Amino acid sequence: MDSDYLIIGTGIAGLSFALRAAKKGSVKLITKKEEIACATNLAQGGIAAVLSEDDSFELHIQDTLVSGDxxxxxxxxxxxVEEGPERIQELIEIGVGFVKKEGEKRDLDLGKEGGHSRRRVAHAYDLTGREIERALLAEAKRHSNIEILENCQCIDLITHGRETKKKCIGAFVLTEGEVKEFRAKITVLCTGGVGKVYLYTTNPDIATGDGVAMAFRAGAKIANMEFIQFHPTCLYHHQTKNFLISEAVRGEGAFLVNSKGERFMAKYDPKRMELATRDTVARAIDSEMKKSGxxxxxxxxxxKDPEFIKNRFPTIYGKCKELGIDVTRMPIxxxxxxxxxxxxxxxxxSGCTSISNLLALGETACTGLHGANRLASNSLLEAVVFAKRAADYCDSLELNHSDSTPLDRPQWMDNRGKLLDEAILINNNWDILRRVMWNYVGIVRNSRRLDLASKRVVEIAREIETLYKEYKVSAEMIELRNIAIVSQLIIEAAKARTTSQGLHFLQDENPRNDDDTSNHWNVFSRKINYADYPWQSEKIETIEV
Known part of the structure; x- marks a missing residue:
């Protein structure tokens, strides 16, 4: 199963890197579901960049910095920001159909979203992610050097060496019921986010933090896990889940109202109102719901004009209509x-992690772009910019043959033949973890709830690790193990940040003063030889910014 590049994930980051890497060597792209089951495919809003004459790099930079707190x-x-426009032009050249202004051959129809001071969001109506995924996937399938493997669950990274000199040489993968070694000269984590750690999420079901958990177990540095962005507007309906109502709807003039029809954002951000940054809007909605019950x-x-709504947001209009909500006449x-x-x-x-030959791109990575709060539609931009930079870095390397050193077989590779036939043991822990995270480590936090969450999650994680060692490895067990580790990282990072900042909001601490200069990143790594639970983390450094 050797290749020059092993890419784990088939979203915009993984596909963009694959297309560039395939010019130099063989690429295996693996995904644990179908090839389009990724967060990119669900992205509605668009991709932000400086694309008009009334905009500038400095304005986009400033908007990003303000949002990042x-x-x-x-x-x-x-x-x-500066490399973004060229990357968008490349997407257009491979066939991404961004919407153009009516009657225009070249100029894009740019949207505006919360936190942006200008219209700079290129979009394909409210199907932008799907359109980008379609074009990239079609291009990848045409390339003879790219092999896409579906329904492959990565278990752990294969590494050599110790701590500061550790090197990644591939991954152990569960495919068709068997554990196989996939060796590569370069391994790239593009597994997306961690939304399924929480009870309610806009993320696809695959978003179980696999890349973060695998990198952590391998000893890579993990940063700023306390900053989880809650999208303010997920559709609330008992017949559907995970359906996002794009930020672009507010960008085009939608109002937020309570059950009495009262517009409430003036109480929380009178200047920006519904176009405030996502952390502000999410907390405002949370506050209104708690006040009213x-x-x-x-x-x-x-x-707004009904025809405009139908044309600008065809997916949102259609989905809501299907559920009995006519958004041209009824609030959502x-x-x-x-x-x-x-x-x-x-x-x-360049996308390089603290482990040699291991890269991370997209939502899996902490590059420093988003800070304490992501500016809307900057994530797709980050993915394509860093995919290019990572590919350029790899081009500069002299890649040796894949490492063929025999490995000590991990305990779970023996498969023991012992099947865990009680799904309740997995489902119950999965449900408890997600409820603890939602109730104790959500939009608004306090130190007492964080301490309670820490104790509960450590207990659950120990039980999961025991099951993992005793029974045959399965996709469900791998995901459960990963969300337990990611949950711990989020909690410990939240406990380490004792003042409110960006997406991390503490009820029992005063917000920072404007002249506070103690801004820092929290960086964690795996603690070795913990007696009962081997994957406990510890804070290893603070990076000042």
Whole structure:
């Protein structure tokens, strides 16, 4: 199963890197579901970049820094913003059909979203992610050097060496019921986010933090896991789950109202109102729901022309209509839901992690672009910019043959023949974990709830690890193990940040003063030889920004 490049994940980051890497060597792209089952495919809003004359790099940089609340890496922000327009042009050249202005052959129809001071969001109506995924996937399938393997569950990375000199040489993969070694000169983690750690999420079911958990177990540095972005407007309806109502709906003039029809954002951000950053809007909705006891609030765009709504948001209009909600005449019931991880596997400006020959891209990576809060539609931009930079880095390497050193077989590779035939043991722990995270480590936090969450999750994680060692490895067990580890990382990072910042909001601590200069990243790594539970983490450093 050797290849030059092993890419784990088939979203915009993985496919963009694959197309570039395939010019130099063989690529295996693996995904644990079908090839289009990824967060990219669900992205509605678009991809942000400076694409009009009334915009500038400096404005986009400033909007990103303001949203990131003091924790963005300024150099990374500059790189992504300045390299962004060229990457979007490349997407157009491979066939991505961004919407153009009516009657225009070249100029894109640019949307505006929360936190942006200009219209700069290129879109394909409310199907932008699906359109980008379609074009990239079609291009990848045409390339003879790229092999796409579906229904392959990565278990762990294969590494050599110790701590500071550790090297990745591939991954152990569960495929067709067997554990196989996939060796590669370069391994790239593009597994997306961690939304399924929470009870309510806009993420696809595959978003179980696999890349972060695998990198952590291998000893890579993990940063800023406390910053979980909750999208303010997920459709609230008992017949559907995970359906996002794009930020672009508010960008086109929708109002947030409570059950009495009262517009409430003026109480929380009177200047930006519904176009405030996502952390502000999510907390405002959370506050309104707790005050009223209502299960949701409402997004009202009925004051706009019905034909405009249908044409601009065909997917949202169609889905809501299917559920009996005519958005041209009725407000949309919405609630916040876990949406995006702003932290992740710590990387440099080429996507390299702290482990040699292991890269991380997209939502799995913590590049420093998003800081404490991601600016809307910057994530797809980050993915294509860093895919290019990572490919350029790999081009500069002299890649040796894949490492063929015999490995000590991990305990679970023996498969023992002992099947866990009681699904309740997995389902119950899965449900408890997600409820603990939602109730104790959600939009608004306090130190007492974080301590309670820590104790509960450690207990569950120990039980999961025991089951993992005793029974035959399965896809469900792998995912459960991963969300347990990611949950611990989020909790410990949240406990380590004792003041409110960006997406991390503490009820029992005063927010930072404007002149507070103690901005820092929390960086964690695996603690070795923990007596009962071997994957406990510890804070290893603080990076000042």
């Amino acid at each position: 003091g924790l963005c890496d300024r150099e990374v922000v500059r790189i992504v 209502d299960d949701c609030v409402y997004l009202d765009i009925t004051h 019931p919405v609630v916040p839901a876990a949406h995006y991880l702003c932290g992740g596997v710590l990387t440099d400006t």
